[in-house]
Amino acid sequence: MTAEPQAGLLRETPYPTLPGRGQYTERARRDLLAWLRTTTKAALPALEHATIDPRTLPGNLENYVGVVEVPVGLAGPLLFTGRHAQGMVTAPLATTEGALVASVARGAKAITLAGGVTSQVISQRMTRAPVFEFAGLGAAAEFARWIVTRKADLDRRVAEVSAHSRLTAVDPVQLGRAVHVRFVYETADAGGQNMTTAATWRACQWINDRLAVMPGLAPTWFAIEANLSGDKKFTHLNMISGRGTRVAAECVLDRATLRRVLKSTPEAVDRLYRHSVLAGQQAGMAGHDIDAANVIAAIFVATGQDIASVYESGTGLFSVDVSEGDLRATLVLPSLVTGVVGGGTRLVRQSDYLDVLGCRGEGHAGRFAEIICGFALALNLSTMAAVAGGQFADAHERLGRSRRVNWLGRDDLGAPMLGPMLAHALEAPGLEVTDVVWLDQDPGSSLITELTSRSERRKVTGILPVRAAWKWDGGDGETDLVLKVKPLDQEVVIEAAKLASLCGGRVADLYPRWRDWTGFTGLHTRELAVYRHPEPALRAVLPRAYGVHEDAGREAYVIAMERLGPDVLHLDSADHPERWRPADLKAAVRGIAAVHAAFLGRDDELRSWLAPVQSAERMTSMRELWSALLEHAASEHPELLPAAAADRLGRIIEEIPRWWRRLEQLPRTLVHHDFNPRNLALRRTGSALSLVAYDWELATLHVPQRDLAELLAFVLPPDAGESQVTALLDLHREAVGHGEERRVWREGHRLALWDFAVTRLLLYAMVHTQRELPFLPRVAATTLRLIAIEDAAAEHP
Structure with a gap:
């Protein structure tokens, strides 16, 4: 109404x-x-x-107002041994779906190591199907018989419009008084939808002119298309007869490659495949496919294809079979609608990405189709292996919440929160923050921040630089701050577990069992406790803290600290150890040693706010995980861990029950536990240097040598000499001032090195599989060198 x-x-x-x-x-x-x-x-x-x-943009878009940027990642390279596509190819994928590029890359690596993918264009065609309606069935039938005899005339009409379109067939389909005529074309390097529409329209004008003078055959109605062509729709007719390019790709994965790269077996993939075929039939699936449309859509967006054509292009026929212990996989895309000329391919960025594939311009349509099919096969295999190996669900895990959370937003990080903090820290009662400006400068990197950047996008987390303007007692001023807004520990745990799941194999199987004991539990509250602690020696090495904010109900854990300025040296210098001169290294050792000295013998107090603390009993139970991580590192990164080094770490892992019990007997203290140039710098005051240590979320109870071992692994060169190490050990021992004899102190350093190699270096290697860590090759080499030095010192005390 x-x-x-x-x-x-x-x-x-x-x-x-x-x-x-x-x-x-x-x-x-x-x-x-x-x-x-x-x-x-x-x-x-x-x-x-x-x-x-x-x-x-004329011809591509109307009413242009702006752009939407879609990030493009690179997957591959993938080795092709096809008819048109040959050699190594790296594919640009435009997507916002996390893990898609990594999954395609994983499949491409497996196929390439197994010998590559064979690809073949089977046919290429484009259809348009006008409809002619007649007065009766007889006239319709007579027209259907007549039209198939006029192909030569229609060829001439098509040639008048397009030099690229070749009419290969005219197929009438009578439905009562209506006849739909399927015009079937080959369109060379173009997708051809617009081209064939124009050509068919010209042909239909000629048809209507002829029929108008033929008694009883004049149509009562005509339209250029009535849905028989299946344009931008899935149809069984196109599955059978084809529309676009019909292309196939095939590969054979040997058992060893399938197990090493995709972390599965031929039998496991084949078993899942057979279940998925039956389930697909029950669901009414057309063909059989896992997720080819993901690759097709991503390449379409990157290269300027008609995005709506993903609907018809994304249908595939994927199959696997086991033969003589190997896995053969085949993918047929029956109706892949693509073009390498015209349309969106003319835009500059899309043209560049076609150039990346070696497919820009005429003559490359077949190569382009084979490349898409090959990479779609790689994703199908990678996804199916992940599902068969139990990695698929792990990679999509999210933190469950029993209630709605009013998460902290940027508006909450303003004057109402910062005003009381600055008033207290500056000893200025009544101070009022009048404005907060967000700064664009990069405050540095954090692996934990990166790990959780995609875990819960609706809440603010990270390291956020701001400038707070304030007024007090008749004056005004401004202060630059860094707000560290911490994720929950379980968000980090889950994201680390996702990386483990992508590694597959024993790592994927075992990591979930022990993930709460890999150091991340409690990190969202632990660092706040560090910044609240009154110990002068600790506060002397921390950045100046203006306050902390904790609201468990809103999952809000915030530290407001100084924004380190030009008086600070070596900020975020993990990739530049050459900047650390001997005097700089000594200043860092003295600074952390003062913290170690202050907390020696305070084990019970530390346990009260550092829990959970690792134990020899638990480390012994976790040997299966450490062994799996070692196997993964040695297999995936042999350049980091040569065979002899892997054997040495294997023996260290086997001996954990003995040496970790010894670690528990040695004097322990508060340790930073992530003490490397990613998280420390030096403050210059005149000619003096003092330590600034931040990012204390992994702090724990451990032997003081644990921080020294990590620092040396990051800063010393891989050819470090024994005398240099000894001098720094002596400096640390004397600065801590505990009175341990030199031999016992060195024993603690040796065991701390072993602990660093097992519990941190191997986790770095796991991360390195998915996210390159530039510092890791050097740190691994130096760690192995330090272990060798301590082994020699233990044999010849």
């Missing part, structure tokens, strides 16, 4: 018209953006600047 007044109102109000219609200029774009802001009341700051020249 309410529709009539509304309809009347619409009739009385002029229909809105967009400004700048048909104009391809920056002025027209800005006019359209201004109109959009006015009508929607939205600020739209991200649309202010656009990166595509409007003059390049």
